[in-house]
Amino acid sequence: MIRGENLANPPLIHLHGGPGFSETRLLRHFNSDLEKRFTVVYWDQRGAGKSFDRSLSESSMTVDQFIADLDELVDMVCARVGQEQVVLHGHSWGSALGVLYAARYPQRVAAYVGTGQIGDWPAAESASYAYALAEAQRRNNRTALKALRTIGPPPYPASSVFKERTWVQRVDGQLGPRALWRFGRIALGGTESTLLDLPRQVRGFRFSMTAMWDEVSSLNLLQDAPELRVPVFFFLGRHDHWVPPETSMAYFDALSATSKKVLWFDESGHEPFVDEPDEFNQAVAEMVRPLVAR
Numbered sequence: 001m002i003r004g005e006n007l008a009n010p011p012l013i014h015l016h017g018g019p020g021f022s023e024t025r026l027l028r029h030f031n032s033d034l035e036k037r038f039t040v041v042y043w044d045q046r047g048a049g050k051s052f053d054r055s056l057s058e059s060s061m062t063v064d065q066f067i068a069d070l071d072e073l074v075d076m077v078c079a080r081v082g083q084e085q086v087v088l089h090g091h092s093w094g095s096a097l098g099v100l101y102a103a104r105y106p107q108r109v110a111a112y113v114g115t116g117q118i119g120d121w122p123a124a125e126s127a128s129y130a131y132a133l134a135e136a137q138r139r140n141n142r143t144a145l146k147a148l149r150t151i152g153p154p155p156y157p158a159s160s161v162f163k164e165r166t167w168v169q170r171v172d173g174q175l176g177p178r179a180l181w182r183f184g185r186i187a188l189g190g191t192e193s194t195l196l197d198l199p200r201q202v203r204g205f206r207f208s209m210t211a212m213w214d215e216v217s218s219l220n221l222l223q224d225a226p227e228l229r230v231p232v233f234f235f236l237g238r239h240d241h242w243v244p245p246e247t248s249m250a251y252f253d254a255l256s257a258t259s260k261k262v263l264w265f266d267e268s269g270h271e272p273f274v275d276e277p278d279e280f281n282q283a284v285a286e287m288v289r290p291l292v293a294r
Helices: 024-036 063-081 093-104 121-138 142-151 158-171 177-187 195-216 245-254 277-292
Strands: 012-015 040-042 086-091 109-115 227-237 256-265
Touching: 012 024, 012 063, 012 093, 024 040, 024 277, 063 086, 063 093, 063 195, 086 093, 086 277, 093 109, 093 227, 109 277, 121 142, 121 158, 121 245, 142 158, 158 195, 227 245, 227 277, 245 256, 256 277
Parallel strands: 012 040, 012 086, 086 109, 109 227, 227 256
Antiparallel strands: none
16 A cells, blocks of 8 residues: 655655564554655555465565565555655564665665564564563462463464463553554554454464464574664664563664664553654654655
8 A cells, every 4th residue: 555655755665563464554543644754655565464365375475585575565666656765664573574675675775764673583582571471470460470481481483472472461451451442443444454354364464473483583683684784763662572672772782874873762662653653753754754855
């Protein structure tokens, strides 16, 4: 989906979080203000949302294939708007994809913005699990402790990721009925999706995670992308317990880039663009846009 068509700036491509998880509706609900400043591209990646198809082969769900898919998208979007470069916003898994693409094709990337920024993925998983376990102990939540100890520390399979993430949200108090209802209304509201899309969303998410988890969860960008010849911004949630920000900062500190800046969102968790959307949109407009505007 392409919105905005602002030809004065390179288009902005959102690269969504977990493999198979479409964030189009969330981004359009909270961040459509960016469409006034950029041509904004909301991409359901291979296996995600409206791009999920039962005929997809698990063998096609590889990091290299996703980089190739993104390169095709960049070519198509640039041809449409008459630009040579794009701005990439990568979130969580999308932050790994965005970094790997920028490392391979720096000439196509005007700037890179990372949220929930992956660095050393195994280190991030270990830190997330350790936080959940410690918080469950602090709260004396015996149900959580039993569930987390049953999962065991990473590395673990994709099925355990869903459980670990759920318990992180629960011990953080983010899975109450009111919060779930609000999230569901936003995620399935509007013209981008309906309740009829929900089964496809769930199937795509589970298919993609199962197919890709072993490969993506072993990524270490400190080794795989130690240098980016593009301007880099990390927009980090202070309370991100899925990709703990200390692991993002370890990558930021080690990274060599054309320029690099970090901005903290003190009221945010894993999704600053949802938790503090006005601040996020303003930061993109004031920090990123002047750097790339033609």
